[in-house]
Amino acid sequence: MDPIIIIGTGLAGYSTAREFRKHDGETPVVLITRDDGASYYKPDISEAHAKGNDPEDLVQKTADEMAEMLDATVRTWEQVEAIDPEACEVRLASDTLRYSKLVLAWGADPITLNLAGDAAEAVHKVNNLMDYRVFRGNLDSNDHVVILGAGLIGCEFANDLVQSGYKVSVADPAGWPLAQLVPESAGQAVKTALAHAGVDWHLGHAAAGINESHNGRYRVELDDGSHINADIILSAVGLKAGTDLAESAGLAVDRGISVDRSLCTSDPNIYALGDCAEVDGIWRPYVGPLMQCARTLGKTLAAGPDDAPSQVSYPTLPIMVKTHVCPVIVYPPVDQGGDWQIDGQGTALEGSFVDNEGKLQGFVLTGEATKNRRDYIKQAPALMD
Numbered sequence: 001m002d003p004i005i006i007i008g009t010g011l012a013g014y015s016t017a018r019e020f021r022k023h024d025g026e027t028p029v030v031l032i033t034r035d036d037g038a039s040y041y042k043p044d045i046s047e048a049h050a051k052g053n054d055p056e057d058l059v060q061k062t063a064d065e066m067a068e069m070l071d072a073t074v075r076t077w078e079q080v081e082a083i084d085p086e087a088c089e090v091r092l093a094s095d096t097l098r099y100s101k102l103v104l105a106w107g108a109d110p111i112t113l114n115l116a117g118d119a120a121e122a123v124h125k126v127n128n129l130m131d132y133r134v135f136r137g138n139l140d141s142n143d144h145v146v147i148l149g150a151g152l153i154g155c156e157f158a159n160d161l162v163q164s165g166y167k168v169s170v171a172d173p174a175g176w177p178l179a180q181l182v183p184e185s186a187g188q189a190v191k192t193a194l195a196h197a198g199v200d201w202h203l204g205h206a207a208a209g210i211n212e213s214h215n216g217r218y219r220v221e222l223d224d225g226s227h228i229n230a231d232i233i234l235s236a237v238g239l240k241a242g243t244d245l246a247e248s249a250g251l252a253v254d255r256g257i258s259v260d261r262s263l264c265t266s267d268p269n270i271y272a273l274g275d276c277a278e279v280d281g282i283w284r285p286y287v288g289p290l291m292q293c294a295r296t297l298g299k300t301l302a303a304g305p306d307d308a309p310s311q312v313s314y315p316t317l318p319i320m321v322k323t324h325v326c327p328v329i330v331y332p333p334v335d336q337g338g339d340w341q342i343d344g345q346g347t348a349l350e351g352s353f354v355d356n357e358g359k360l361q362g363f364v365l366t367g368e369a370t371k372n373r374r375d376y377i378k379q380a381p382a383l384m385d
């Protein structure tokens, strides 16, 4: 029997295998990953340092331990180079594997800024544990860290590193932190709290280049002609779903690999979930949605040919931003028709996104106001019914 092949051993890949095994203990399962296959909870990365954790402390199970637990084969350090949907084959550098069903769980890639200068290559990006090992290995005590990007990941790292005693500067062309997720007043609350903790903000300015400076450190050149000195630079300017291999295989893609509510791509034997997938038009690269998908897909993969596939739904799944000096809980509205109404003082704000009929469609809570999350979660609509 050809196995079910899962490409990717992140939260999406391993959770799917785990869910599948709850319903089917027989069918062979092969997981393929281009990394070491360690199982870890990725959100832990951006709060590890201040909690006193080294990268290795985040590993929950090795690839061998996962293989044993899942009664599966885990092929590590192998990159999938192509998929042939007609032949039901996956091509690796030195092997070709046949599948009965294929699951794409290969995640997203960090966006690379187009930077000028002689040290543009020195910029770190952290989207997995291997990247984080390299970043932490190059981080020395007393370093001045410059973070490019004030989105969720940039702000969480700023919080973690400043609380760990580093000097931290953050540059972003947006006018306030978390600008793609929250209204200005909520972003200002985060800015104020992190500034109070020691973060030096350079908002409204994009990084234009990185140069080595004569004392061995770097100069981050900003687009207004100013610069920030840095010992180490971390770019956190966003992610792009991994769609190239899927597109080359002839699968439908949009912002992510397009799948329907049963997580099926435009090929009936290929499924996708996690950061690489756009589910029924929604791309939400967060843990909550992918866990819903893994539970649904686990059932569908185990179902017989005459069973109707399970359909995923998303309840109200807010995003928790782990800026501990001013935590944020945000549930961005799916439809932008409406306005933010903000209440509160200082860094404790409650914002409701209300549509033209007066209905709550989204919310944001900052600082102390995050304790009111239950009331808002009860009232806000499901992300996908």
Ligand SMILES: Cc1cc2nc3c(=O)[nH]c(=O)nc-3n(C[C@H](O)[C@H](O)[C@H](O)COP(=O)(O)OP(=O)(O)OC[C@H]3O[C@@H](n4cnc5c(N)ncnc54)[C@H](O)[C@@H]3O)c2cc1C
Binding pocket: 007, 008, 009, 010, 011, 012, 013, 032, 033, 034, 035, 042, 043, 044, 045, 046, 078, 079, 080, 081, 105, 106, 107, 108, 126, 127, 128, 153, 242, 273, 274, 275, 276, 285, 286, 287, 288, 290, 320, 321, 322
């Ligand atoms: C620092 C950080 C903090 C975060 N914090 C939060 C948070 O607080 N809350 C939240 O909800 N979300 C958070 N996220 C997002 C969340 O972690 C991701 O949505 C989730 O982990 C994505 O899982 P995934 O399995 O889809 O992708 P990944 O974890 O990226 O896994 C992709 C897998 O595919 C493999 N792969 C890729 N290409 C190939 C190939 N061609 N061949 C073989 N293997 C391949 C990789 O080796 C890897 O095993 C955070 C993300 C980061 C980076």
